[in-house]
Amino acid sequence: MxxxxxxxxxxxxxxxxxxxxxxxxxxxxxxxxxxxxxxxxxxxxxxxxxxxxxxxxxxxxxxxxxxxxxxxxxxSRPAQTLSGKYTQVIAVLLPALRHALADAYFGELLSGIADRAGKLGHKIIIEQAKPQYVKDGKHIELYERKFIDGYLCLGFNDKHKMLTDLATRQFPAIMVDNRFAGNQLDWIHCDYRLGAEQAMNCLLQLGHRKIAMIFAAPESATARDVLEVYTRRMAEQGMDRVDAWMADGMFTPEGGAAAAEKLAGAHPDLSAILCGNDKMALGAMHYLAQKGISVPNDVSIIGFDDIQHLPFIHPSLTTVHLPLYELGTAAVDRLIEKVRGKAGSVTEVLPTHLILRGSTSIVRNR
Amino acid sequence: MxxxxxxxxxxxxxxxxxxxxxxxxxxxxxxxxxxxxxxxxxxxxxxxxxxxxxxxxxxxxxxxxxxxxxxxxxxSRPAQTLSGKYTQVIAVLLPALRHALADAYFGELLSGIADRAGKLGHKIIIEQAKPQYVKDGKHIELYERKFIDGYLCLGFNDKHKMLTDLATRQFPAIMVDNRFAGNQLDWIHCDYRLGAEQAMNCLLQLGHRKIAMIFAAPESATARDVLEVYTRRMAEQGMDRVDAWMADGMFTPEGGAAAAEKLAGAHPDLSAILCGNDKMALGAMHYLAQKGISVPNDVSIIGFDDIQHLPFIHPSLTTVHLPLYELGTAAVDRLIEKVRGKAGSVTEVLPTHLILRGSTSIVRNR
DNA sequence: ACCAGTTGTTAAACTGTTTTACTAAGGCTA
DNA sequence: TAGCCTTAGTAAAACAGTTTAACAACTGGT
Structure with missing residues (x-):
């Protein structure tokens, strides 16, 4: 049957x-x-x-x-990775800031990174380096267990000692938009010096001399670049004691407003404020508006970043445009070259330019 | 020896x-x-x-x-994956919005997802579903080439037909904070109906009857949930033709301002506006302030989302709090259960609550 | 006709883990 | 004391590819 x-x-x-x-x-x-x-x-x-x-x-x-x-x-990707040399994945490390993933600055960098990585057939893994994460050595595991080919480090500064872990082990890693203490790591960042020169040129040419500065994170090398240019240009104008003209704005609008209050209080005759980023500039403008001080008639403001989509800002903000998207794409290119062994040490700077909008004007006697 | x-x-x-x-x-x-x-x-x-x-x-x-x-x-992770069953990686799919990676709404969701995934030993890969990406079938490759164990889909709506690709192939996938046409996909979202009821209760109890609505993306199921509650509650008050009381604000502050202008023009007597998200509420408030219309004295405003860090908003915004962080963590839990075969179909709703702040007050005859 | 060189293809080794079927030893019951 | 479970560990197959040495089949030159 x-x-x-x-x-x-x-x-x-x-x-x-x-x-x-x-x-x-x-x-x-x-x-x-x-x-x-x-x-x-x-x-x-x-x-x-x-x-x-x-x-x-x-x-x-x-x-x-x-x-x-x-x-x-x-x-099968796992099989290809096991047999071959590369994972085709790169890690994007972020510091442990509460809203790092909702930030215009990081967002622009990430867009560039994601687009370029995608185009080159690479995936990106995003990790936030919280204290426990670092303590567990997860950032090291990432490479040693062959999750990834290399690291892009965003938003870190000299205080983030965990970066030395990557440096000493010689993992392929690039600092994006900053440098790390003693150049232990490769880096690529915007030309903050040039940006600061452009901003100072603008203000000085408009006749401003009493220029205050709202900075943030002096533990960051690029922030120090800006401070240095500001200090030098002020000294060139005979203004030697600039410390009293500077205030920390913590990168936030609220911090910017508080810093503006402090500066305006100490120097009622100030005619311009250079801000380390647009968010702090926004805060400063808000404070000045509340006090009835007109921007730009009484005080000129310049920011850094040129973040998109600042809603309803009036006047529009004169700012130093940072090519963050392009920085992201370039960082991916450099990292992949490095992974492939095609690159020596990476130290690269991308030019900025000034965007002249409504928050600056010729100085007026007050 | x-x-x-x-x-x-x-x-x-x-x-x-x-x-x-x-x-x-x-x-x-x-x-x-x-x-x-x-x-x-x-x-x-x-x-x-x-x-x-x-x-x-x-x-x-x-x-x-x-x-x-x-x-x-x-x-070695690749070796473990090859031999074992799982990659321990999950994909987070985002729609092709220009600033999706710099958005407070997505940022909060992503934080929850990233934290929970990390705690469970999983990595996340973030991808934006741009047209070319979908055309190349990259979203399908992701699973079929064993990059990932499953998908979390954020910010998609019924118009995004690519989601059917995941549904028909029965890939493990969960829609986060929305549903997909015909429930083809598992989902978990905030209780927008409840939120809308809470907002309407608030306004009605304050005596408002002429309530306008600024919505967005009616192709999204949860957006329709809100519209439906709004329409019903208005009908209960004898207001049957609400179409003229509604305007699309495109989820943006600018769109919200434009919608407010349209609504205020058509109904000078309106006393309250319900907004589909905080950004549109912000735009509406900005427009009203410019027109000299006082919030909340003349018009009450309620938003949705409760996004953090709205700088310098005055008055502070009454809004429906969406538990986005918790939604992110829950979505990860559900997805991993699903991957492990421990879950049937996932359809879950997380409760919202109203945060009463300064943009609402008792109705006043105008 | 013979040898060298080129081109296209293959067999086999290798990547690093998990898992299953098996074994040996020890403890317990009848 | 034989028979039967447990327990703890092992050998080998599987996972799904890449890489390389070797080889076969042509071609061209002498």
Whole structure:
């Protein structure tokens, strides 16, 4: 009977299956061997077709590619990584700031990074380096367990000692928009010096001399670049004791407002304020408006960043444009080159430019 | 002598190594076999130690663990993934909005997702579903090439047809803070109906009847939930033709301002505006302030989201708090359960609550 | 006709882990 | 004391690719 022979067949199959593939695999999950069998070539050939190896002839390539398409075969990334050298994943490390993932500055950098990485067939993993995270050595695991090929470090400064972990181990890593103490790490950042010169040129040419500065995070090298230019340009104008003309605005609008209050209180005759970023400039403008001090008629304001989508700011903000998106794309390029061993040490600077808008005007005697 | 026998042993090892591994491997890269050899156990035992398998005795576990620590061994994730079932990575898909990565709403969701995923030993990959990305089928590759275990979809609505690709293939995926056409996908979202009821209760109890609404994205199910409650509650008050009381604010402050202008023009007697999110509420308030219309004396405003860090908003905004952070953590939990096969279909709602601040007050005859 | 060189393809080794089936030893019951 | 569970550990197969040495089939030169 059919059922009998079926049983026998089943038993035979069961034995053979036991020998060949103990657990039956779902037939829809096809691998490189299936493709090779179907195309009548070896797995090596299929692998070479996938990777566009020129050793394969056009004819074979086409034939195999057709089988791949027909079967809907997709190479397993974990297998490729295990066998090959790279993960095609890069980590984006952020500091433990509460709203880092909702920030215009990081958002612009991340857009550039994500777009470029995607275009180059890389994925990005985003991690926030919270204290416990660092204590557990998760940032080291990331590379050592072969999750990633390398790191992009955003928003860190000299205080973040965990970066030395990456430096001493020689992991491929690039600091984005900053430098790290003693150049232990490769870096690429906007030309904050140039930006500061552009801003100071603008204010000085408009006749301003009593220029205050709202800075933030002096533990960051690029922030110090700006401070240094500001200090020098002021000294050139005979203003030697600038310390009383500077206040920390903590990178936030509220901090900017508080700093503006402090500065305006100490120097009622100030005619311009240079701000370390747009958010602090926004806060300063808000404070001045409340006090009935007109921007730009009484006080001129310049920011840094040129963040998009500042809603309803009046007057519009004159600012130093930082090419953050381009910085993100360039950082990805440099990191991948570094991973591939094609790059020596990376130290690169991207030019800024001033965007003249409504918050600056010629100085007026007050 | 000891040194002699050591030399002999070395030679034997050298020969065996030559046979086993033709190319010399860098000695710093140690694997499970090295650990097994050093500890005098099989690789299986080491594997079981790593994974805390109870089959291993306390004594052996301790001995092997010590070797692991001494050698600084870290299991290779790609190898674990290849051999095992899971990648321990989840994809966060975002729509192709220009500043999605700099948005307070997404930022809060992402924080919850990132924190919870990290705590559970998972990594997150963030991808924006741009047209070309979808056309290339990258969103499908992500799962089929075993980059990830599953998807969290943020900010999508019924218009995003690419989600059906995930649904038809039965990939583990959860829509976060929305539903998808015909419930093809699992979802978890804030209780927008409840939020709308809370907001309407508030306004009605304050005596408001001429309540306008600034909505956005009616192609989104949760947005429709709010509209539906608004329409019903208005109808209960005898207000049947509400269409003229509604305007699309596009989720942006500018859109909110424009919508407020349109509504205030059509209904100079309106006494309150319900806004689909805080950003549009902000825009509406800005427009009203410019027109000399006082909030809340002349017009009450209620928003949705309770986004943090709205700088210098006066009066402070009464709003429906959405538990976005918690939603993010819950979404991760549900997705991982689903990946592990521990969950059936996921349809979950998280309660909202009203935060009463300064932008609402009792109605006043105008 | 023979040898060298080029081209295209293959077999086999290798990547680093998990898992399953098996074994040996020890303890318990009948 | 034989028989049967447990317990703790091992050997080997599987996972799904890449890489390389070797080889076969041509081509061209002498």
């Amino acid at each position: 059919d059922s009998d022979s079926a049983v026998v067949a089943d038993n035979i199959n069961a034995i053979e299956d036991r020998e060949a593939t103990p657990r039956a695999k779902p037939p829809d999950k096809i691998n490189i061997r299936d493709v090779a069998g179907e195309a009548g070539v070896s797995v090596a050939t299929v692998s070479m077709v996938i990777n566009n190896n020129p050793r394969i002839s056009r004819a074979t390539h086409g034939r195999v590619q057709r089988v791949i398409d027909r079967l809907g075969y997709r190479p | 000891d040194s002699d026998s050591a030399v002999v042993a070395d030679n034997i090892n050298a020969i065996e190594d030559r046979e086993a591994t033709p190319r010399a491997k860098p000695p710093d890269k140690i694997n499970i076999r090295d650990v097994a050899g050093e500890a005098g156990v099989s690789v299986a035992t080491v594997s079981m130690v790593i994974n805390n398998n109870p089959r291993i005795s306390r004594a052996t576990h301790g001995r092997v663990q010590r070797v692991i620590d001494r050698l600084g061994y870290r299991p």
